[in-house]
Each structure stands twice: as structure tokens, then as C-alpha cells.
Amino acid sequence: MLTGSIQITGEALSGAEIKDICDSLKESSVRLLSVRGCQLSDRDFGRVCRGVAESHSLAQLNLNLGVVSTIGRTKQLAEALKANRSLQTLFLHGSPLLDAGLVTLNGALSTHPSLVSLDLGDCMLGDEAVRLICGLFPPDGAKSGLKELTLSANPAVSTQGWARLAIAVAHSSQLRVLNLDYNPLGDHIAGMLAVSVASSRTLEVLDLEGTGLTNQSAQVFLDMVENYPTSLRVLVLAENDISPELQQQISDLLSEGEEEEDKDGEARGSSVTPREKPAWVPHSNSSSSQMVLMTSGLGESFLAETEM
Template sequence: MLPGSIQITGETLSGAEIKDICDSLKENSVRLLSARGCQLSDRDFGRVCRGVAESHSLAQLNLNLGVVSSIGRVKLLADALKTNRSIPDFVVKDPKLIATLHGSPLLDAGLVALNTALSTHPSLVSLDLGDCMLGDEAIQLICGMLPPDGAKSGLRELTLSANPAITTKGWARLAVAVAHSSQLRVLNLDYNSLGDQIAGMLAVAVSSSRTLEVLDLEGTGLTNQSAQIFLDMVENYPTCLRVLVLAENAISPELQQQISDLLSEAEEDEEKEGGARSGGGVGREKTTWLPDSNSSSQMVLVTSGLGDSLLAETEM
């Protein structure tokens, strides 16, 4: 029998329901477990984590909306990820992990507790730490997940939305790491107080990167000064960037449209070149990165925040 799914939203889970969930995990009969906004005791959360650690069928784990609510639960989740860090080769080829902890009150201490499980995970490709109350200590750890060219593979997608405690020093450190990252394709920094100074650093990072395709700077306190720098970059220098989000900033619509038009033209030109090289076949991939999906690949989705779109979009 093919593994199924358990999806529960906003309920208080009883001991009997927790037992059923854990039994299903241990029997490898669950592919998707979603307990969004559910209430359960610390003891029962630990039982679920032990089930996750033992499961070889689980591909998506959704603990959104405050389920991971304390440092104790963070540590339990970290232990589960350390144990269930990859699926055996005879079960799946090239497993991938998408970890979404959006909206969890991790603080720097929480990321310190999770760091080993995340940074050493052989399949981690996407990490969402938006609205997790992170600071500069956490940024230093995150930069370690963006290794430079020639090093081990790192994150392909990173979300750090709405983390206002990160300072200019932290953002500058991240910009340097992004410039030299060998894998990063998508970077979401929306709703942080970046300002024009950090935006200028990010423009340099984008122009140096050979992989970054999507940069989200919505609501980050930018002005026309930043937009002019990005316009000059995309107009005069080669870049992999295909999507730049500048909404909800003090930037004129005209400048935003100019940048968008230039990026669209660059993408169309690349598609034409790709089609010519392949005899009229399909050009470049879509700009927003998703893991490869085929009959022999599987992804593990770990969510405990607000980033539900990945759960809906990820193909098994």
C-alpha cells in the first residue's frame, strides 16, 4: 500500500490521536503529516518527533503556526532531523530536504540548537527562517550554509523575511556569503529594515553571483537611490538575476517598470538562445527554484511556520 497523508488544522490533539500518528509514522504508512496550528503537550510533541526520526516514508512534515513553540521543542526537532537525515538509497535516490520554520520564535539560541542538524544535513536545499526573531549570531551560522565555490553544496533557496533584530553588520556578512555562494538561486529578504546602504551591498553580491535568480526586497525601506543602482546593474552588466521584487518601497513605478522590463528582456533572450541551441526545444527553467521532481526522487518538507506555499507546490 502506498503511503498516505494525515492533515489536521487548529485542533487540540488527544493522546489517542498522537498514538495513531506515531504508529503510522513507525509503520512507514505516512508520506505527508500536517498538524498546522495544533495544540499538543510537550510529551506528545516528543513522541511525534521520535516517530519522525524512525519513519522512512515521510516526505513532508508541516508543523506550522506555533507548534514548535519553545527551545525544548526545537531541540526535539533537531534530534529527529539528525536521526532521519536521509532516506536509504534503496528507498529513494537523491533525497532533498526543504525546511520551513517560518514564524517560530527561535531566537539565536534556537538556531544554535538546530545548526548542527541543518548545516550537516546532506540533503538540505531550502531553508525558511522568516519571522523567527533572529539576530547577528544566527546570520553567522546561516552564512556557513552558503559555502563558496569549490566547497560542499549549500542552500539553493533562503528566506529571512521579517527578522528586524539583524543589524547592518549581519546583513553585510550575508551579502558577502551570497556573492560567493556556489548554489543559491532564491533569496527572500522582504520586510526587513535594510535601507539603501544594505541594498547597495546586495547589488554587488548579485552582480558577483553566478547562480542567484530571484531576490525579494519588498518592504525593506529602499528609495530610488537603490533602484537606480539595480537599474544600472541589469542594464550594463551580465547577471543571472531574473526576478527582483521592489514593491512597498519608496521607489517610483517608472524605475520599477524599467528594471522589470530589462529583466524580462534578458530572460526572453536567454530562452531564444536556449531554443536555438536545442533545435527549438524548451529554454531555461522557471525562475523560482523547486527541487527536481521525477519518479526516483523524494523531498522532505519540514514546516513549522507560515510558509505553506511550498507544501502546496512541491511535487512528490
């Protein structure tokens, strides 16, 4: 059966729409479900969660912008995730989860067999939530884990919490994309993240836009990319107190590294599998749709157009 997508943004969902969504989920005829910013009753949210639990086709679920608005809904979502086996990508950006919400979701997230991409940006998280998130980065392929993580705009996380995350990233065997933009990290945490990047064999994209960095951080990253081979391909430093010259130097060095890798792959011929490009999910407050490349835990990929 061909699978499709359901995308609705910022609407009050009618009973008929909820029924259509639930029927499609239960029939496993939908691969992408986005109800970003939509209004629905607690009863209808529960119906959708039961549909998610029964679906064998759903790969991407977008509940951004307050759809998961209470601890009761968080519990319903957790139960759905425990039963679901197909979901690869979960967007909860802009949900008031707090640490208690992550405690509720953690069991389902940590045991889900397919989940590889998670957006918890602007979810009012703190150190306890970060501690649990670190458990989603298994070291050395011990089990499947996250390849993409967004933690944008969670200012309640302390320096200790970010330090814990940096250590987990350094030991992660799978993480490829990490978005930490609009958190008050500062140069100290940026230095720890530079060590994480140097240690990681997989991290390709690091977004540090608007995180309170200065030329001190940029110089550390410049020294790293100049002197140590890493997997990093994209480093976002916009909206920081960093000179354009330093940003350009870093960008040029990262570009050179990617070009050299591509040439090496071509020289070795067809026996080498091309490096998989990072599945970077840019987040935006605009209502325009964006093309998003998602990657499954089995190495499959699909191109989905969704509103972030």
C-alpha cells in the same frame, strides 16, 4: 509504497491524530507533514520528532506558527534532524527560536545531507543566527547547501549581520531563492545585495518587499540588470518608496533577459537542458493553500500543496 501528505492547521491535536502521524512517519508512507499552528503537548511533540527521525520518505515538514515554541522542543527537533536523511524542506516560520534556537539547530542543519530549503522567517533571529546561517552556503560546491532561504521579518538583525549575509550569498554556489522581505534593510544593504546578485551564478529570485528602500536602491539594481549579465529572474520591490516607473523598467529588463535565454536554449536544441525554474515559496498570513514547487538536492522535483 505510494507516499501521501498530512496537513492539519490550527487545531489541538488529539492522541489519535498524533498516533496516526507517528505511524505514518515510521512506516515511511508520508512525504509531506504540515501541522502549521497546531497545539500539541511536549510529550506528543517528542513523539512526532521521533517519527521524523525514523522516516525515510518525509521530504517536507511544516512546523510554522509557533509549533516549535520552546528551547526544549528545538532540541528535540535537532535530534530528529540528525537522524533523518530524507527531509528537503523545513518550515519554521513564526517560531520564537531566537539566536539560541539556531545554535541548537545548527549542527543538524549544517550536516543534513538533503535539506535544500529553509524558512526561518519571523523567528526573532539576530546576528549570531545569521552568522550560523551563512555557514549553510558552501562556496563553489564544496558540499551540499541551501538553494532556498527565507529570513523575512527578523528586524533584530543589524546592518553588520545583513552585510555578512550579503557576502555569503555572493560566494554561494547553489542559492537560488532569497526572501528578505519586511526587514529594515535600507539602501545601504540593498547596494550590498546588488553586488551579491551580480556575483552569484545561481540566484534567481530576490524578495525585498517592504524593506525600506528608495529610488536610490532601485537605480543601483537598474544599472546592474542593464549592464551586467546575472541569473536574476525575479526582483520584488513592492511596498518600498520606489517609483512605479523604475520598478517597471527593472521588471521589463529581467523579462527580456529570460526571453533571450529561452530563445538561446531553443536554438541549441535538445543538447541543452532547460533552465530549472526557481522554486519560490511565497509566504502569506492567509489560510489559503498554495502550490509550492520544491527541489531536491538530487535535481528531482515534486509539486506539493501546502498551507504556509
